[in-house]
Amino acid sequence: MTMVSRTALGIAAGIFGTLFVGYCVYFDRQRRKDPRFKEKLRERRERRKKPRGSRDQTTFPDIRNHEAVQTFFLQEVQLGEELLSQGDIEGGVEHLSNAVAVCGQPTQLLQVLQQTLPTNAFHLLVQRLPAVTQRFSSNASEMGGGNMVEDDVE
Incomplete structure (x- = not known):
């Protein structure tokens, strides 16, 4: 009986893992298909650099x-x-x-x-x-x- 529950647990974990990876792949593709994806990415990178861009303001x-x-x-x-x-x-x-x-x-x-x-x-x-x-x-x-x-x- 413990063999059956371990097997069932292993199968359930495998299915869950496969579903999770499929979920991640699906939403990553959806995100990348967005027409504004690259624009948003550039904006995010510029925002991250902004605090560093204020170097000339050193007091x-x-x-x-x-x-x-x-x-x-x-x-x-x-x-x-x-x-x-x-x-x-x-x-x-x-x-x-x-x-x-x-x-x-x-x-x-x-x-x-x-x-x-x-x-x-x-x-x-x-x-x-x-x-x-x-x-x-x-x-x-x-x-x-x-x-x-x-x-x-x-």
């Missing part, structure tokens, strides 16, 4: 507030590493370049990043660095932090 801290600069630096390094580990090289490089721009010793940081980052990510970082440094410098001068002490600059 740099006041250069005179050492604690805010240090917090910003650590936050940007952490975000950059996180995005790089997720495969978003451009987003990670953007945050790391922000960190290099506010870093007190950018040469040492770049040496460490050169050793730890993949080659393509490091080259992208070096390419973006002048633009980010320019944005940081213009932001610092707007905030009145344009007169830095000579020892602060390397």
Whole structure:
């Protein structure tokens, strides 16, 4: 009797599995046949990218507030590493370049990043660095932090 119930249970599980896979295939085909499927897919991908698209809106801290600069630096390094580990090289490089721009010793940081980052990510970082440094410098001068002490600059 247990043999019959095990067999019946196996058959029922097989039928249920087949029905479930058939259900998934049917609705996937229906979804893909929708005339607006590709358009919806593009819109969804654009919406996912939007928060990353606001990278140019980075608000740099006041250069005179050492604690805010240090917090910003650590936050940007952490975000950059996180995005790089997720495969978003451009987003990670953007945050790391922000960190290099506010870093007190950018040469040492770049040496460490050169050793730890993949080659393509490091080259992208070096390419973006002048633009980010320019944005940081213009932001610092707007905030009145344009007169830095000579020892602060390397």
